[in-house]
Amino acid sequence: MSNQGAVTVLIEIHGKDGQEHEARDALLHAIRTSEKPGLISSTEYEDLADPGAFYAIQVWENAEAFRAHMDDAARSGMNEAIQVLREHPRTAVLRTIG
Template structure:
């Protein structure tokens, strides 16, 4: 992996009121169980100032690997996981500058 090609992806999810535990568990389950070729690392966070808001910060070998994973996830269906969310997950694909 070339560090020039690597991207960091920030994923943000917001649980529906009363669904915080399910949203957290679904996020962790998705990270732990799905195949992710090209995923270098993933760290998950809970926002202490905004209960029910969770983040995953992932490093991917390249943007193509991330997009391939998202395509596979969409085809596999994520309807059950997103039912406990207020809105679809937000993602930001980031590249280091400087």
């Protein structure tokens, strides 16, 4: 498999006050249980300075695979997980330079 078209995706979520654990669990559940064709790797993080902030850094075969996954997630109930968040998850699709 060639990684020439690979992209790195940064996902950032912030749990509502009092629902930080639910937000963390929702992020981990979404990443570990849904099928993700094109996902190469995913690592999840929590912010030590902000107990409600969580991040995932994912590597995808290409941007199209990530977009297809997000379209599928939106159709399959991602909105339920968003209920414990202060705001909609932020994502950045990144490509290496240089």
